[in-house]
Amino acid sequence: MAPMAKEDLAALDAHWRAANYLSVGQIYLMGNPLLTERLRPEHIKPRLLGHWGTSPGLNLVHTHLNRVIKERDLNALCVWGPGHGGPAVLANSWLEGSYTQTYPAVTRDAEGMERLFRQFSFPGGVPSHVAPETPGSIHEGGELGYSLAHAYGAAFDNPDLVVACVIGDGEAETGPLAGSWHSNKFLDPVHDGAVLPILHLNGYKIANPTLLARLPDAELDALLKGYGHDPLYVTGDDPLQVHQAMADTLDQALDRIAAIQRAARDGGAHQRARWPVVVLRTPKGWTGPRSVDGEPVENTWRSHQVPLSGVRENPDHLRQLEEWLRSYRPEELFDAEGAPTGDVLACVPEGERRLGATRHANGGLLSRALPLPPLEDFAVPVDEPGATLHEPTRVTGALLARVMADTARRRDFRVVGPDETESNRLGALFGATGKAWQERTLGTDEHLARDGRVMEVLSEHLCQGWLEGYTLTGRTASSPATKPSSTSSTRWSTSTSSG
Amino acid sequence: MAPMAKEDLAALDAHWRAANYLSVGQIYLMGNPLLTERLRPEHIKPRLLGHWGTSPGLNLVHTHLNRVIKERDLNALCVWGPGHGGPAVLANSWLEGSYTQTYPAVTRDAEGMERLFRQFSFPGGVPSHVAPETPGSIHEGGELGYSLAHAYGAAFDNPDLVVACVIGDGEAETGPLAGSWHSNKFLDPVHDGAVLPILHLNGYKIANPTLLARLPDAELDALLKGYGHDPLYVTGDDPLQVHQAMADTLDQALDRIAAIQRAARDGGAHQRARWPVVVLRTPKGWTGPRSVDGEPVENTWRSHQVPLSGVRENPDHLRQLEEWLRSYRPEELFDAEGAPTGDVLACVPEGERRLGATRHANGGLLSRALPLPPLEDFAVPVDEPGATLHEPTRVTGALLARVMADTARRRDFRVVGPDETESNRLGALFGATGKAWQERTLGTDEHLARDGRVMEVLSEHLCQGWLEGYTLTGRTASSPATKPSSTSSTRWSTSTSSG
Numbered sequence: 002m003a004p005m006a007k008e009d010l011a012a013l014d015a016h017w018r019a020a021n022y023l024s025v026g027q028i029y030l031m032g033n034p035l036l037t038e039r040l041r042p043e044h045i046k047p048r049l050l051g052h053w054g055t056s057p058g059l060n061l062v063h064t065h066l067n068r069v070i071k072e073r074d075l076n077a078l079c080v081w082g083p084g085h086g087g088p089a090v091l092a093n094s095w096l097e098g099s100y101t102q103t104y105p106a107v108t109r110d111a112e113g114m115e116r117l118f119r120q121f122s123f124p125g126g127v128p129s130h131v132a133p134e135t136p137g138s139i140h141e142g143g144e145l146g147y148s149l150a151h152a153y154g155a156a157f158d159n160p161d162l163v164v165a166c167v168i169g170d171g172e173a174e175t176g177p178l179a180g181s182w183h184s185n186k187f188l189d190p191v192h193d194g195a196v197l198p199i200l201h202l203n204g205y206k207i208a209n210p211t212l213l214a215r216l217p218d219a220e221l222d223a224l225l226k227g228y229g230h231d232p233l234y235v236t237g238d239d240p241l242q243v244h245q246a247m248a249d250t251l252d253q254a255l256d257r258i259a260a261i262q263r264a265a266r267d268g269g270a271h272q273r274a275r276w277p278v279v280v281l282r283t284p285k286g287w288t289g290p291r292s293v294d295g296e297p298v299e300n301t302w303r304s305h306q307v308p309l310s311g312v313r314e315n316p317d318h319l320r321q322l323e324e325w326l327r328s329y330r331p332e333e334l335f336d337a338e339g340a341p342t343g344d345v346l347a348c349v350p351e352g353e354r355r356l357g358a359t360r361h362a363n364g365g366l367l368s369r370a371l372p373l374p375p376l377e378d379f380a381v382p383v384d385e386p387g388a389t390l391h392e393p394t395r396v397t398g399a400l401l402a403r404v405m406a407d408t409a410r411r412r413d414f415r416v417v418g419p420d421e422t423e424s425n426r427l428g429a430l431f432g433a434t435g436k437a438w439q440e441r442t443l444g445t446d447e448h449l450a451r452d453g454r455v456m457e458v459l460s461e462h463l464c465q466g467w468l469e470g471y472t473l474t475g476r477t478a479s480s481p482a483t484k485p486s487s488t489s490s491t492r493w494s495t496s497t498s499s500g
Numbered sequence: 501m502a503p504m505a506k507e508d509l510a511a512l513d514a515h516w517r518a519a520n521y522l523s524v525g526q527i528y529l530m531g532n533p534l535l536t537e538r539l540r541p542e543h544i545k546p547r548l549l550g551h552w553g554t555s556p557g558l559n560l561v562h563t564h565l566n567r568v569i570k571e572r573d574l575n576a577l578c579v580w581g582p583g584h585g586g587p588a589v590l591a592n593s594w595l596e597g598s599y600t601q602t603y604p605a606v607t608r609d610a611e612g613m614e615r616l617f618r619q620f621s622f623p624g625g626v627p628s629h630v631a632p633e634t635p636g637s638i639h640e641g642g643e644l645g646y647s648l649a650h651a652y653g654a655a656f657d658n659p660d661l662v663v664a665c666v667i668g669d670g671e672a673e674t675g676p677l678a679g680s681w682h683s684n685k686f687l688d689p690v691h692d693g694a695v696l697p698i699l700h701l702n703g704y705k706i707a708n709p710t711l712l713a714r715l716p717d718a719e720l721d722a723l724l725k726g727y728g729h730d731p732l733y734v735t736g737d738d739p740l741q742v743h744q745a746m747a748d749t750l751d752q753a754l755d756r757i758a759a760i761q762r763a764a765r766d767g768g769a770h771q772r773a774r775w776p777v778v779v780l781r782t783p784k785g786w787t788g789p790r791s792v793d794g795e796p797v798e799n800t801w802r803s804h805q806v807p808l809s810g811v812r813e814n815p816d817h818l819r820q821l822e823e824w825l826r827s828y829r830p831e832e833l834f835d836a837e838g839a840p841t842g843d844v845l846a847c848v849p850e851g852e853r854r855l856g857a858t859r860h861a862n863g864g865l866l867s868r869a870l871p872l873p874p875l876e877d878f879a880v881p882v883d884e885p886g887a888t889l890h891e892p893t894r895v896t897g898a899l900l901a902r903v904m905a906d907t908a909r910r911r912d913f914r915v916v917g918p919d920e921t922e923s924n925r926l927g928a929l930f931g932a933t934g935k936a937w938q939e940r941t942l943g944t945d946e947h948l949a950r951d952g953r954v955m956e957v958l959s960e961h962l963c964q965g966w967l968e969g970y971t972l973t974g975r976t977a978s979s980p981a982t983k984p985s986s987t988s989s990t991r992w993s994t995s996t997s998s999g
Binding site: 145146171172174175176177178179180181182183186206207208209210211212215216220221222223224225226227228229297300301420421422423424436438440441442443445446449457458459460461462463 | 644645670671673674675676677678679680681682685705706707708709710711714715719720721722723724725726727728796799800919920921922923935937939940941942944945948956957958959960961962
């Protein structure tokens with residue numbers, strides 16, 4: 002691939018620096034947002050909260066997703082696994098204008114910037130993690146373990162959607178996330194969209210190194226290939242080199258996704274695809290203070306939350322914070338009114354293509370009432386009390402099968418469960434659809450189908466995550482419960498039996 | 501490796517057939533245990549319950565563990581992940597005599613065999629899954645997801661113990677299990693014992709194929725190598741061939757374990773070991789009915805529970821059951837009184853070496869009171885109400901550190917948590933021990949140590965599983981909770997914060 006033009010790289014870097022600046026601003030500042038004067042203690046919030054460590058990585062991913070969305074006119078959604086990096090996602094939403102569109106009081110100028118900063122993790126303000134009110138979000142930050150399952154849930158039956166999913170190396174240690182990698186065995190490249198996992202190895206969790214970041218390279222590569230992925234690596238701590246590598250890699254990944262989809266949709270592919278995964282290895286707290294009070298901070302766990310903690314009281318910390326903020330050269334990034342410059346916004350897509358403005362993150366705008374048949378059609382005649390035996394879930398199964406058949410074209414209804422559809426007597430469903438399955442099949446298998454809309458996997462975490470991702474993007478999913486009385490089309494019920 | 505002598509293979513096969521016979525007997529029979537007469541409907545239980553599908557695989561593993569335990573005088577424990585295969589574990593306990601030792605009424609003769617059969621999943625009898633009352637068990641069958649974490653918990657600080665762990669391919673789909681593979685990054689070959697995972701791919705769960713069984717071979721191999729293991733494969737459906745392969749493979753695996761331990765304990769090894777994992781691929785419901793009512797059963801999901809379901813009413817099913825039972829040639833396996841023959845018992849170890857009689861599965865026999873310091877040593881002087889500020893968990897940290905120091909030789913105390921020891925102000929612990937860690941370290945790391953007894957991983961499932969395995973084998977573990985009030989040395993408290 003030809004290297005990018007210098008000015009294009011510089012514009013990406015400007016966007017990234019702006020997002021980093023805004024992230025630091027949210028953690029620390031309640032005044033003087035553009036640093037038009039020297040920083041003084043009264044500009045600093047009285048209580049410092051927030052997670053800086055993951056933010057520069059999230060900002061990098063958002064900047065580069067912007068570029069490919071705009072260049073390719075992609076229909077994209079992003080699930081931010083390290084959603085404790087709320088400052089980053091908020092910063093990007095403000096830069097692209099989706100924040101002001103949602104919250105008009107937070108204008109895209111100096112006054113709005115001050116509001117953006119002050120409200121962050123502040124009484125009466127906004128949460129420090131990605132939250133339901135964050136534009137573009139379907140995934141609660143801090144809900145460690147479910148990002149990838151949510152991403153798959155969003156991609157099912159959304160053939161035109163690309164769902165990027167940033168997975169932190171902390172979250173990657175959790176069981177639910179570790180089990181989610183196998184979701185690719187259930188994704189149909191014809192009727193479903195694509196998931197692009199971006200495993201962000203910044204090396205540290207709260208006070209420890211992370212497991213995946215310390216694996217020998219060959220072991221990590223084997224692991225991701227074992228999960229059925231084709232890994233692409235971006236590694237570095239020099240911004241311009243990383244921008245170039247990240248741009249090349251996202252282009253490669255999206256070209257592969259397009260090729261996989263084309264092959265499958267042309268009817269040519271009969272083997273499960275090896276979808277790409279991006280491994281992004283950048284320093285935790287990148288571009289933040291290298292050391293504080295003599296202790297190394299950048300690229301260590303000490304950058305996890307607030308690297309400079311005594312800013313109001315300690316003049317040295319105050320000076321370091323000002324140097325840090327000025328290192329992004331805000332005067333190049335924002336005009337005199339505080340609006341982002343043209344360079345900063347060069348990569349930002351328009352309208353609903355913006356990650357903070359996609360309808361897919363706001364399922365209520367997309368969902369349609371399910372075509373529910375009259376309940377009378379499924380009435381069970383009882384001539385005499387206590388004289389006949391009936392199995393209620395068999396009746397429910399017939400009803401669900403009707404809904405499944407009536408949504409065959411719309412494809413906005415799924416049944417998800419831990420391999421208990423049949424044992425819970427809902428087997429009538431298999432007259433209307435199959436069980437999603439992309440692996441090889443044997444002659445003795447029954448009901449397995451690439452395009453099936455019943456999903457069975459022996460991980461209730463995965464079931465739960467898929468179901469949430471599917472419904473939060475405006476569709477309906479139901480789960481077979483072990484107890485017939487709790488089967489319902491809108492409520493999830495867990496089941497613990499192994500048979 | 502030289503092939504085994506024919507008579508040794510035949511003796512292993514006799515033990516396996518006996519265990520299979522006893523497993524089927526438990527599911528079906530309430531009389532005529534030795535088939536001394538033709539099977540009649542009144543010999544059959546009125547309600548048929550139990551899981552046959554996994555049982556022949558568990559019986560194979562138990563038979564072969566017996567052999568290596570006896571030959572090598574191993575101190576071994578086995579965690580039976582597919583513990584819904586209760587009939588298999590009970591059958592083996594009865595064969596080795598640990599069942600009768602624990603429950604004297606269930607004698608090792610025809611009368612006891614009838615009791616063993618009748619009590620299984622019967623009113624007033626015993627559960628159909630491996631349960632606390634099952635000899636040799638620390639892992640509730642059906643608690644899918646925790647087998648491997650329990651096995652590691654048992655192995656920590658038990659340097660002479662080998663913990664085999666059978667993982668079913670259904671359970672392997674769960675998040676907690678998927679995350680547990682990385683436990684090997686926390687196991688110290690000097691002070692801890694060994695865990696030998698045996699991944700049993702019998703291909704099916706309740707009504708579906710399993711994910712791992714249908715992966716392309718190269719992908720499965722990459723996955724296990726990515727988890728840091730060295731995979732060894734045993735595949736087949738011909739019993740004598742599989743006996744030979746399983747014997748060779750267990751010998752290889754145990755030789756490697758011994759070599760790893762020797763190298764580490766001689767002070768020679770500085771890299772994390774690549775421990776073996778055995779992949780056992782045998783048919784689900786192996787040796788059971790090939791087909792029932794025209795449908796294939798053996799090697800399909802239909803063998804998951806009770807392959808012949810209408811035995812009392814359907815003469816054809818009754819005939820098939822009798823053929824099935826007689827296919828094990830019980831007359832060769834049990835003498836006229838119903839006791840197992842010498843051939844059957846040739847592989848069985850003695851005394852506490854028997855898997856159903858090991859003290860490690862009965863932690864109460866091993867646990868010693870912790871050396872708790874006088875609480876007064878940690879009293880916080882409060883001269884005046886409401887006048888001073890104190891952090892209770894810092895005080896707790898000092899107390900835990902004292903206990904940690906006082907158990908430095910005994911090594912029967914650990915603190916386990918999701919990377920919150922420091923943030924919950926229990927950091928005083930690091931004056932007494934380090935954090936368990938076998939990966940490479942960097943100059944900026946703190947407190948990481950191969951032999952550390954604080955364990956931090958960002959998976960609460962793993963924390964919970966390790967802690968259970970450790971305490972159920974007679975030691976004490978504590979967990980730092982997010983809420984200071986719920987920190988205690990005997991209660992586990994979950995924490996959900998990401999920082």
